[in-house]
Amino acid sequence: MFRIVSTVAFLIGFAGIALHWLFFRSKLKALYAKRRQQPPQQKLSPLYRLRKAIYILALLCFAASVVTGFFPLLILAESIFGYWSMVHITAAIVFACCLAALAAFNAELYRFDKNYCPWLKKLLKRGDLDEEVGERSEFVLKASFWLIILLAVPLIMSMVLSMFAFFGTVIQEFLAETHRYCALLLSLILIIHSYLLSFVKKNE
Amino acid sequence: MRNALHITFVLILTAVVLPAKADSVDNKTPSDESDGSRANFVHLIPLLDEDGKKNTADGEPAMPFSIRQTCSDCHINDEVYHSYDKIRRGWHFNAVEPNVPPGRIGQPWIFVDAPTATQLPLSYRQWPGVFRPDEVGLTTWQFVQLFGRQMPGGGPAEIDSDDFEEVMRGFVSGKLEINCLSCHNADPGQSQAEYALQVARQNYRWAATGACEFAMVTGLAAKMSDTYDYKMPEVLDNPELRPPTVHYRKSIFDSKNQVLFDIVRKVPNERCYFCHSNVDMTGREAHKWSADEDVHLAAGLNCVDCHRNGVDHNITRGYEREDCASTNPLAGKLSCKACHIRDESLSVPTAGRLGAPVAKHKGMPTVHFDKLSCTACHSGPWPAETTIRGKTSRAHALGTLNVNKSDEVLPHIIEPVFAEQQSIGAAYKGKLLVLSSDGKIAPHKLAWPAFWGRLKEQKITPIDIEIVRPIAAKIISSEKNRRTGDWPDLTEQQIEQVLSLLSTQTEGQPVYIAGGKLFQLNSSGKLSVEEHNAAKPYLWPIAHNVRPAAQSLGINGCQDCHSIDGAFSFGMVEVDTPVVSERGSYKKMVEFQDVNATYMKLFAVSFIFRPWLKTVAIVVSMILGVILLLYALKALARITKILAGED
Numbered sequence: 115m116f117r118i119v120s121t122v123a124f125l126i127g128f129a130g131i132a133l134h135w136l137f138f139r140s141k142l143k144a145l146y147a148k149r150r151q152q153p154p155q156q157k158l159s160p161l162y163r164l165r166k167a168i169y170i171l172a173l174l175c176f177a178a179s180v181v182t183g184f185f186p187l188l189i190l191a192e193s194i195f196g197y198w199s200m201v202h203i204t205a206a207i208v209f210a211c212c213l214a215a216l217a218a219f220n221a222e223l224y225r226f227d228k229n230y231c232p233w234l235k236k237l238l239k240r241g242d243l244d245e246e247v248g249e250r251s252e253f254v255l256k257a258s259f260w261l262i263i264l265l266a267v268p269l270i271m272s273m274v275l276s277m278f279a280f281f282g283t284v285i286q287e288f289l290a291e292t293h294r295y296c297a298l299l300l301s302l303i304l305i306i307h308s309y310l311l312s313f314v315k316k317n318e
Numbered sequence: 319m320r321n322a323l324h325i326t327f328v329l330i331l332t333a334v335v336l337p338a339k340a341d342s343v344d345n346k347t348p349s350d351e352s353d354g355s356r357a358n359f360v361h362l363i364p365l366l367d368e369d370g371k372k373n374t375a376d377g378e379p380a381m382p383f384s385i386r387q388t389c390s391d392c393h394i395n396d397e398v399y400h401s402y403d404k405i406r407r408g409w410h411f412n413a414v415e416p417n418v419p420p421g422r423i424g425q426p427w428i429f430v431d432a433p434t435a436t437q438l439p440l441s442y443r444q445w446p447g448v449f450r451p452d453e454v455g456l457t458t459w460q461f462v463q464l465f466g467r468q469m470p471g472g473g474p475a476e477i478d479s480d481d482f483e484e485v486m487r488g489f490v491s492g493k494l495e496i497n498c499l500s501c502h503n504a505d506p507g508q509s510q511a512e513y514a515l516q517v518a519r520q521n522y523r524w525a526a527t528g529a530c531e532f533a534m535v536t537g538l539a540a541k542m543s544d545t546y547d548y549k550m551p552e553v554l555d556n557p558e559l560r561p562p563t564v565h566y567r568k569s570i571f572d573s574k575n576q577v578l579f580d581i582v583r584k585v586p587n588e589r590c591y592f593c594h595s596n597v598d599m600t601g602r603e604a605h606k607w608s609a610d611e612d613v614h615l616a617a618g619l620n621c622v623d624c625h626r627n628g629v630d631h632n633i634t635r636g637y638e639r640e641d642c643a644s645t646n647p648l649a650g651k652l653s654c655k656a657c658h659i660r661d662e663s664l665s666v667p668t669a670g671r672l673g674a675p676v677a678k679h680k681g682m683p684t685v686h687f688d689k690l691s692c693t694a695c696h697s698g699p700w701p702a703e704t705t706i707r708g709k710t711s712r713a714h715a716l717g718t719l720n721v722n723k724s725d726e727v728l729p730h731i732i733e734p735v736f737a738e739q740q741s742i743g744a745a746y747k748g749k750l751l752v753l754s755s756d757g758k759i760a761p762h763k764l765a766w767p768a769f770w771g772r773l774k775e776q777k778i779t780p781i782d783i784e785i786v787r788p789i790a791a792k793i794i795s796s797e798k799n800r801r802t803g804d805w806p807d808l809t810e811q812q813i814e815q816v817l818s819l820l821s822t823q824t825e826g827q828p829v830y831i832a833g834g835k836l837f838q839l840n841s842s843g844k845l846s847v848e849e850h851n852a853a854k855p856y857l858w859p860i861a862h863n864v865r866p867a868a869q870s871l872g873i874n875g876c877q878d879c880h881s882i883d884g885a886f887s888f889g890m891v892e893v894d895t896p897v898v899s900e901r902g903s904y905k906k907m908v909e910f911q912d913v914n915a916t917y918m919k920l921f922a923v924s925f926i927f928r929p930w931l932k933t934v935a936i937v938v939s940m941i942l943g944v945i946l947l948l949y950a951l952k953a954l955a956r957i958t959k960i961l962a963g964e965d
Contacts, residue, residue, distance in 0.1 A: 193688060195685060196914070196917055197917055200920060200921060203924070207931055207935060210934070211934065213942065214937075214938040214941040214942055217942055218941065221945050225952075260946075263942050264946060266942050267943055271935075273935070274935045274936055277683075277932055278932075279680045279681030280681065282677075282679055283659075283677070283679045284660075286679070286681075286684050
């Protein structure tokens, strides 16, 4: 079942990104180009470099985790075992550490803007709307960041809990399923997040 | 003329129809059709001999009773009339039937001949790795002579030999019929050791009688001449000859010359144990008083609570996927999994049957159930640094009289070997097929074949033992180990000598197989040694004794198996061989598991870091959780401010 769901989800995900890239690429580029430039000294600060290094490491580990996690399941049609699992676990734990660091570094940057809730502002009849903000897909970018953090917790804990002698087979299976579906969702969201982030980075 | 034809036709018709009519009149109600009562039927019955004649208290000479005649007087079946004919197709008797699916690989009979350094797994079943007895030159008659001691009769014992001498001996000894009493007689006087003795004396016709509680059989059919007729009065010119004679206890017959049998449907465990006992040679546990029984038996179950059968005696063996090889409707439903694992898909649950504790497997990642059989953790001896040797009833004639009790006695069975399970010989729509292995690792017993063979057209077949014996006797000295029953000390020089002598007596290239290696003379007449497929060990799965959950592998944590020197993967499997120069070698357990040894090592190493991994993962989760909580609270604060009109 999971094999079918994940295959379909990845296909839809990649197809969606491809379509988005085809039809909205130029518009998005133009919108992000207007964004306020960060001061050059901040770009070159050690903290920025560290953040960037962690981000690259996280992306590499994420790629390794996704390949080792999904390849045996989707292509070989067998549960993850052997060297696949060893690489998967090693990459996954590094990815988790990087994620925690990136969450700490970026949480403030990814705070939601009140402009994302025009309906609330209209309801309360407060302030003017900055429509451009809404159009820049920032909401999706920020929402995906928080979703990644949110999904990472059950993703990690489902595996950690299964390593303790607390739960029997039924819960173990539930934990394994939780891990799989969280991993699938997190992977898709992270791919979308990275895709959107690429526009921001290019324009920086 | 026409009338004469009519009369002839009527006469012929009458001759044909009347006996059939008489037969149908005489036809009895099928008594093997159960009425559902669980009460035991009292078997107060007459003892019938081979000709169907009653034995009486005063009958002289007393005749051995025939199981077929005595039991078939009542046990009739509507399909094939005699239940006996249906029963003979049951698992315990049908090995010789070529169309019976062999199912999962099982314990072979092991032919041992210490003086020729021979140890060969034999079976009539089509299990890969065993030799058919006829491939070794054993006729069904000889096979029964060797192994009939622990066979319940029937099967090869009821097949007529093609050899004239054996046919003649068959007239003297009679047939070794299926002995229902071997299993179903609950009387403590039923002696299977006596049965084995009668078989050894070739008193096949008398074996069931001699083994039961109310008769004694003296004499040896084996010594009688080919023309001996047991029904004729004794006229013996040789005082040393002792014809088989039956002595019934007079008190057993009632006024109607009936005898009371303590026959039970639910076979007592001790009856099974005569052929299915195991001894683990761990020193301490080699004594039955210090070794534990199977947990199921200790809990009060009987062997037949799980190994069940109907009248057809097609008993369940109890392994997973058995339903592919057996027509027993309970096949596959009486496995470990069926009773101990809850299956949510079943509307009528089978887990917990007979009070079976439903397994929780706390903390056990589910991948273990894909890679391991239940027995891997729960059955057989606990794995140690090196394998141990074991004995089984059928291999070592346990329970018979004057058995060699030495620890070194052949055959050498090595256990526990954690190896990948092999394929299952199944059946589909009447055709035999091989069901591929499920790849699960299970504990096995192992025997290294050792034999003198011939290599012809890339195939190695054993040389008839009768050809090897006189040659080996000249060269190999087995005197030293005669008492222990161990291997003779075979040197490479002796192998060379035997091979060169055998080359003059057999077709093809003579070879010797032992300890996983093939020995043969090369073109220059020197001995060459190489590993060979034909020398691979024969493994069969261990099912019992089952240990309780608290004594299963993994109870001490993952390190029970996942440690860098853990016996499960890196235990040393003894390579048993009579060749002195090859002794003391071992193979690693992982070599039998179709798993990469480096991977297993690395994986085991990863368990050293497992606690760190858990700690890091928990800390990361906590950081992420705290950040989420912090910003969720901040968002909530902002929303409440907006709602309060302060923003």
